Amino acid sequence: MRTATAAAAIAIAAVTGYALARTRPAPPGPPPTTAPAAVDPRRDLDQQALRALIRATIRDQLRTTPAAVGPAVDVDRAASAPPPAPVETIEPTPAQREARRDVESLVADAITGGRWSDAERDRFVALAAALPDDERAEALRPLIIAINDQRVDLDVDGPAF
């Protein structure tokens, strides 16, 4: 497959270069009058024939390379590479599950009562100490939304959560 790709790249570069050479405008300045005209060896190439040759080469390579389908794989590297590490998930402990339930209950009661005071804050801090940060943020989310909607009055001295 690599051989085919290389052959195709060389061939395409040749065609592209040929096309550019044909269409590139003349450089500014007076044309050389004394130097003999340079002969471009690509000038006499038959573009159609060259393209047909490229196609035939690629076809042949693909036919003779069974593993040519699919993404290129460096077999040596793939064989020696370590397997992907499993995604580590930390299961909550029973104590954390209970703390999460208690925090959710505390938050729900505060939303119903429309008030989050020092007592709720102290209870929350005690319970949330057992929770990972993301769980703590998630458990608080309904309360934060209610506070921002002015449905819960924040009546605390100091930190709210």
Next chain:
Amino acid sequence: MMKKLTLALVGVAALTGVVHAGLKASYPVSINTNLRTALGGLATARASANPNTHIGCYSSVTVNPAASYYGYCQARDDQGVNAACTTTSPELVEQMARLQGDGRLQFDWDASGTCVRIIVQQSSTQAPKAP
């Protein structure tokens, strides 16, 4: 000659007075629930006549058993309007931690109460907190 000297002295005194005065600004806590933004100076909030007015942030970084970040900001203005947001974004938590005692804070949040922007400002215009 005497008149010119007097004028010069007056000018120098005036200039010196200006330099010593310095620019001062106060930043009362202001909350816009439509724009979901709150801002205010910590010292200005503390000096507010309303004893419940406040603004500030809390930030926490955990390294064990896994690295995690958690923080929140909260504010209450003189009219009793409340605002708060939480985040687990390392960038925002670190920004919260940059807030200093006499700084000015702005925090913005989205519909879920998640902080989306934290601005902290330290400037000579901000007053130090009075008792």
